Amino acid sequence: MILEPNQLNLFSDLTLTPARRAEALVMSLEALLKWKSQILDYQQRVRENKPPEQTALFDIAPTHCDPDQIDPLLLRLVPMSFHRVPADSPGDVCLYFIVDSAAGLILYVGETCRSNKRWKGIHACKDYIASYQDLHYRHEIQTAVNAAFWWDAPVDRRARQELELNLILKWRSPFNKEMWERWGQPFG
Numbered sequence: 001m002i003l004e005p006n007q008l009n010l011f012s013d014l015t016l017t018p019a020r021r022a023e024a025l026v027m028s029l030e031a032l033l034k035w036k037s038q039i040l041d042y043q044q045r046v047r048e049n050k051p052p053e054q055t056a057l058f059d060i061a062p063t064h065c066d067p068d069q070i071d072p073l074l075l076r077l078v079p080m081s082f083h084r085v086p087a088d089s090p091g092d093v094c095l096y097f098i099v100d101s102a103a104g105l106i107l108y109v110g111e112t113c114r115s116n117k118r119w120k121g122i123h124a125c126k127d128y129i130a131s132y133q134d135l136h137y138r139h140e141i142q143t144a145v146n147a148a149f150w151w152d153a154p155v156d157r158r159a160r161q162e163l164e165l166n167l168i169l170k171w172r173s174p175f176n177k178e179m180w181e182r183w184g185q186p187f188g
Contacts, residue, residue: 029139032141039105040104043171072167075148078146079147092113093155093160099147100145101144110125135187
């Protein structure tokens, strides 16, 4: 192979300087505990305060997709490695929740029409979870981050996304972007 002159030295006149990397800010133990406490206080109030019963002039059939009837902490938990289990199908329609069952916190609310595929690819929440767990490890605080699924979600995408948004607004789950203004974005 014959090389053109200076082909290997195309950038020989360029002076390389190492890139500066910003110091990663680590939330203090006190800040972490306060952050979690505020979310927990809010979510416990939601859990304890039942919504008012609305009366109607006519008998209206109750909807099974009532966000006030879905409590993520009462659903069966599965390990976060659930998406690594081989599956024969892309999965089913569902709502899913990421919870820290050690703290009793609902961290994230999501929806999908492919429960076996949604977490196999890129999902920003995976990074939040890893940062959340790493910070807890640094401060020697126990976590138990798991997933929970609600399988009666509407098949219609818009109806499912509306239910998802209602649950995000109800629980104010901190890893959902809709709540970043309220709780900050310390893990993303």
